[in-house]
Amino acid sequence: MNKKIKATHKNNSNKKLIKKRKFRLMFSVLCLFITIVGINLAEGDYVSKLVNGNENIPFILQTDSEIIKNDWRLILVNHWNSIPDDYKVSLVKLQNGESVDERIYADLQEMFDSARSNGIYPMISSGYRTTQTQQDIFNDKLNDFEAQDYSTQEAETMTEKWVAIPGTSEHQIGLAIDVVGEDNQDNAKVQQWLKDNSFRYGFILRYPADKTEVTGTNFEPWHFRYVGKENAAKIYKSGLCLEDYLESLQ
Numbered sequence: 001m002n003k004k005i006k007a008t009h010k011n012n013s014n015k016k017l018i019k020k021r022k023f024r025l026m027f028s029v030l031c032l033f034i035t036i037v038g039i040n041l042a043e044g045d046y047v048s049k050l051v052n053g054n055e056n057i058p059f060i061l062q063t064d065s066e067i068i069k070n071d072w073r074l075i076l077v078n079h080w081n082s083i084p085d086d087y088k089v090s091l092v093k094l095q096n097g098e099s100v101d102e103r104i105y106a107d108l109q110e111m112f113d114s115a116r117s118n119g120i121y122p123m124i125s126s127g128y129r130t131t132q133t134q135q136d137i138f139n140d141k142l143n144d145f146e147a148q149d150y151s152t153q154e155a156e157t158m159t160e161k162w163v164a165i166p167g168t169s170e171h172q173i174g175l176a177i178d179v180v181g182e183d184n185q186d187n188a189k190v191q192q193w194l195k196d197n198s199f200r201y202g203f204i205l206r207y208p209a210d211k212t213e214v215t216g217t218n219f220e221p222w223h224f225r226y227v228g229k230e231n232a233a234k235i236y237k238s239g240l241c242l243e244d245y246l247e248s249l250q
């Protein structure tokens with residue numbers, strides 16, 4: 001009899017324990033749910049703030065525009081817009097060993113021929129880059145800043161203004177070229193000619209001095225990006241940068 005009572009007692013306390021555990025589990029799940037919903041709401045709010053535009057806030061391309069979607073020349077790759085995972089590049093190798101997307105080759109050749117006939121001798125110092133090359137360039141710049149006694153955080157922030165994080169560089173899609181003067185020709189002279197004339201051949205100065213807040217990149221007089229002749233002419237004549245131009249098409 002005593003044994004029976006003891007057993008019932010035990011059963012009851014087991015049941016209480018199970019109930020307690022169930023309650024704790026449900027409480028934890030509820031907390032987790034509230035946290036996840038909270039984070040999503042906060043992120044949604046953040047993204048909508050970004051999309052709604054403020055020139056001090058990054059530009060994230062979220063578009064239904066058929067003009068943008070159907071034009072490979074208008075792909076946006078920057079600090080906040082990574083290269084799509086399935087992006088494929090068909091390259092053509094240039095005489096100096098650099099490569100570019102084969103679709104831009106004819107216009108690039110035409111531009112360089114025209115420059116030479118005007119006494120301007122451009123040379124591509126960097127065209128297409130693999131992810132590894134981009135990573136190496138990024139690390140070199142980061143090491144430079146760290147050697148100057150900046151903290152890791154400061155060095156990273158500064159590096160990102162000069163070198164795109166791998167996966168966010170236009171050089172990785174073969175549509176960007178860095179141009180300097182051939183032999184001893186003054187870089188500034190060559191880059192000025194390109195700034196004024198490259199739009200005729202489908203290229204734009206990608207990171208103008210007055211657009212660093214929008215592009216997320218410091219002024220780079222050497223970096224030109226292919227967008228096609230029609231787009232380049234519109235961008236050049238309007239004074240917009242690529243981000244501004246894409247926004248105007250949405």
Ligand SMILES: [Zn+2]
Pocket residue numbers: 126171176177178222223224
């Ligand atoms: Zn570049």
